Amino acid sequence: AGQRVFLIGACGTGMTALALLLREAGVAVSGCDVRADPPTGPQLRAAGVDLRMGYQAESLDSQADLVVVGNAVRSDNPVVQAAEAAGLPMTHMPAMLNALIGDRPRIVIAGTHGKSTTSTVVAWLLDQAGLDPGWFIGATPTFGASGRLGTGPFVLEGDEYNASFFDREAKFFHYHPTILGLTNVEFDHADLYPDLAAIEAAFERLVRQPSLGTVVLAPEAIRFAAAVPAAVQSIRIGDSTAFSVIGSAPDGVRFRLGARDLRFPLPGRHGATDAAIAWLCATAAGADPDVAADALARFPGLRLRQERLDSQRWVLIRDFGHHPTEIANTLAGLREAWPGRHLVAVFEPRSYTARTDRMRDEWAGAFATADEVLLAPVYRPDALSEPALDTRRLAAEIDVPARACADWTELEQTIDAIEAGAVIVLFSNGIMDGLPERLVQKDQAG
Structure with missing residues (x-):
């Protein structure tokens, strides 16, 4: 509280979530971007963020205590150059998140697809279970904002893209998960990873993080089980835990997970897989299994995901x-x-x-x-x-x-x-x- 933070690339989905967390923590936030399209622009303005349009040096808050640089921002950005000339300290989004979260338990959802949906479902289940979770999600839930501080376990969407132009490491290496949910891994981000092997190497390193206590692997990610340390609990959907889809309709999908029949409002097998990961991660984080099952069937959704x-x-x-x-x-x-x-x-x-x-x-x-x-x-x-x-x-x-x-x-x-x-x-x-x-x-x- 009392600090002033300036965000370069403020209207990105992740930076918007970070801005909301900072505002909840009592930080004065300003920032700039070239567009302020819904839903991020309106969210920022409603939260009291001083949003300035355009990447010109004059956009910078020269009195900021800290400048956070979005990962889409390049080193030749005029606002970055103005911050450097002014001698303002700069950091990236994952480092700022770490400072906000502190030593709370962290549930990280990673993978090529399904991260936003699965992260949002975990946040919803923990919230409905009364655990007062925080969350940082690269999408907008229909039941709240994309970022919330909370006091309980913290849910993070773990992106494999780089943290910033001055830190080419994947963002998820900065998050130190207690519980990790892994959806799937395929080739993507051709501007950062030369081939599938490079992406797989990053995820193999992720499942070996020393902070981990539990790893939940989707059927499409079971090949990473061999990399999980023996001391870490490994839950393999469709292997160590039985999984099957019962049926799908416009109002959602029904599936069996272990001995439990569950329902999720988004249709299709991939919806069932995301929901299974979320339920397992939420219950591993302390949510009552019956409460989580009921909440799963009532998931209200998120924007831009079906x-x-x-x-x-x-x-x-x-x-x-x-x-x-x-x-x-x-x-x-x-x-x-x-x-x-x-x-x-x-x-x-x-x-x-x-x-x-x-x-x-x-x-x-x-x-x-x-x-x-x-x-x-x-x-x-x-x-x-x-x-x-x-x-x-x-x-x-x-x-x-x-x-x-x-x-x-x-x-x-x-x-x-x-x-x-x-x-x-x-x-x-x-x-x-x-x-x-x-x-x-x-x-x-x-």
Whole structure:
């Protein structure tokens, strides 16, 4: 309390959660970014963060006690250079989090896909169990903000991306988990990891962290069990703990975990896997198993993760999916939940890896469950250091009817022509040029 902290890249999902934690701790927070789109921008302003638009030297609070640099910010950023010239101490987000959390028990959820959903479910279960958890999540829960200080166990979404331009280590190495949940590991972040082996090496190091007492491994992550130290409890879903999906419907999935039947409101096997990890991590952290089971069935969801939008014409869903496997899993779950409906996948290649041509073969197979695929323009292909994904070539290689749209106007007009009652999923880890909001507005206008 009483300190002044300035955030460079304040509107990133992680930096927003950090800002909320700092404000709850009584810290005066200001920061800058080039965009302040919902939900992060409004969250920051509502929390009393002095948000300044643009990366110019004048944006800096020259009286700040500490400057926190977001991981997307480069060393040549004018605000970074101004902070260096002013002699202000600088740190990164994981280090700031460590200072806030202190010596509380930490539950870290890591993996290529499912981190945000699983972390949010753990936070929800611990909250409903009365343990007053804190959390730091790279998404926005519908039941609260993305960051909360609390007093009990602390839940962290453990990202494998680098901490900052001056610390290329994965963020999760800074979090020192007591309990670790691992969802899956695949190739991603081509700008940081040269290949799958490099990513696997990072996760093998993670499961050997000396702070660990319990590791929960999803079926897709059981190959890391051999790296878990003998002194650490290893819970292997589908191996040491029985796991099976009973059935999926629009209102969620039912599954068996050990001797217990559980229900989770998001459909599909991958939803059941995320829920199983969350229940095991929460109960390992002290949540009553029966209370956690009841709360699991009442999970209210989070934004941009199979988020149902307000449409009377279609089943319109927005999802953060930006990797072939997670999109394939989401489509499979939605196909099971809505059998017989026309299923349309709309995809914006926006993350660094998705924008490149490296995974075109994987993308060609990712949409097999859909009835129709619409590809948006590649986001900022000029910013890549390698060839961009050729969406027209990809559309020709997809086995279901697919169309590569030249611009957002063509994409929107194509969606407008889709039959009523269809299930349309908008996949992107960005704002999609405002398309989701425009579709909802037109629907409501009749």
